Amino acid sequence: MRIGELAERAGTTTRTLRYYESRGLLPARRGGNGYRTYDESDLKLLRQIRTLQDFGFDLEETRPFVECLRAGHPEGDSCPASLAVYRRKLDELDALIGELQAVRARIAVRLAMADGEPPLCELGGQEL
Amino acid sequence: MRIGELAERAGTTTRTLRYYESRGLLPARRGGNGYRTYDESDLKLLRQIRTLQDFGFDLEETRPFVECLRAGHPEGDSCPASLAVYRRKLDELDALIGELQAVRARIAVRLAMADGEPPLCELGGQEL
DNA sequence: GCTTGCCCTGACGTCGGCGTCAAGGATTAC
DNA sequence: GTAATCCTTGACGCCGACGTCAGGGCAAGC
Numbered sequence: 001m002r003i004g005e006l007a008e009r010a011g012t013t014t015r016t017l018r019y020y021e022s023r024g025l026l027p028a029r030r031g032g033n034g035y036r037t038y039d040e041s042d043l044k045l046l047r048q049i050r051t052l053q054d055f056g057f058d059l060e061e062t063r064p065f066v067e068c069l070r071a072g073h074p075e076g077d078s079c080p081a082s083l084a085v086y087r088r089k090l091d092e093l094d095a096l097i098g099e100l101q102a103v104r105a106r107i108a109v110r111l112a113m114a115d116g117e118p119p120l121c122e123l124g125g126q127e128l
Numbered sequence: 129m130r131i132g133e134l135a136e137r138a139g140t141t142t143r144t145l146r147y148y149e150s151r152g153l154l155p156a157r158r159g160g161n162g163y164r165t166y167d168e169s170d171l172k173l174l175r176q177i178r179t180l181q182d183f184g185f186d187l188e189e190t191r192p193f194v195e196c197l198r199a200g201h202p203e204g205d206s207c208p209a210s211l212a213v214y215r216r217k218l219d220e221l222d223a224l225i226g227e228l229q230a231v232r233a234r235i236a237v238r239l240a241m242a243d244g245e246p247p248l249c250e251l252g253g254q255e256l
Numbered sequence: 257g258c259t260t261g262c263c264c265t266g267a268c269g270t271c272g273g274c275g276t277c278a279a280g281g282a283t284t285a286c
Numbered sequence: 287g288t289a290a291t292c293c294t295t296g297a298c299g300c301c302g303a304c305g306t307c308a309g310g311g312c313a314a315g316c
Contacts, residue, residue: 090232100228104222
């Protein structure tokens with residue numbers, strides 16, 4: 001299959017596929033006319049990348065998963081390097097979620113205070 | 129006070145202050161020599177901006193708070209426009225936190241599955 | 257043959273919030 | 287007086303994941 005069909009089947013664009021190739025993530029065979037040629041396994045790789053991208057992984061973080069698939073494993077996360085990325089991502093997410101919740105709480109307090117409610121309680125001495 | 133002192137007192141850089149001025153957020157008086165001149169009220173505006181930036185507000189979102197202060201209110205969030213930004217931000221944060229938690233959960237499941245644990249339970253039929 | 261539609265490469269644009277450098281003028285310290 | 291330290295404007299760089307255009311080649315239908 002050619003680049004347009006692959007892009008459409010994966011719900012993405014040709015530009016994105018060329019970009020992935022430029023990053024060495026999704027190299028393509030070439031037909032005699034210079035056109036890129038892909039097969040079903042490329043679609044699988046691409047879908048792996050896209051899934052992780054949707055999760056908020058950046059491109060480099062998807063590389064171990066892609067290489068894992070290319071090495072013959074049925075799942076991209078069957079390899080230690082992929083699992084390491086999972087674990088790191090979990091830590092990052094926990095940290096980020098914690099920060100966001102803290103910010104959320106502080107905004108909520110300020111909103112309540114500015115929105116007419118008088119201060120009712122101390123909140124651990126946190127500066128607001 | 130001149131730009132260097134203001135930057136230092138606010139824990140930021142002169143470049144940042146000039147950028148804020150270019151965005152119309154923190155205009156400066158000028159002395160006879162062309163130097164920017166600031167006073168304590170500018171420091172207060174700047175600190176308001178920085179606080180909100182630390183919360184993850186982008187610059188445009190800080191504008192209502194700055195204008196509120198400049199209008200003479202003791203707090204930047206004493207004005208309806210600021211409260212509206214607060215509320216919108218809370219909604220955004222809730223949505224974002226929810227998404228991140230969902231992603232976190234899906235990664236955790238995949239990690240557990242790939243990490244040797246056999247699948248123990250159904251999780252609402254969610255595709256993994 | 258001509259049009260239409262795919263494909264190619266190369267390169268610049270986007271977004272936000274500045275960093276960093278260049279080339280000068282002003283002020284301050286000694 | 288002069289060196290060091292401020293200040294000025296202007297302009298390019300950065301990051302990531304592409305979008306978008308320019309200028310051209312190849313293929314297929316009529």
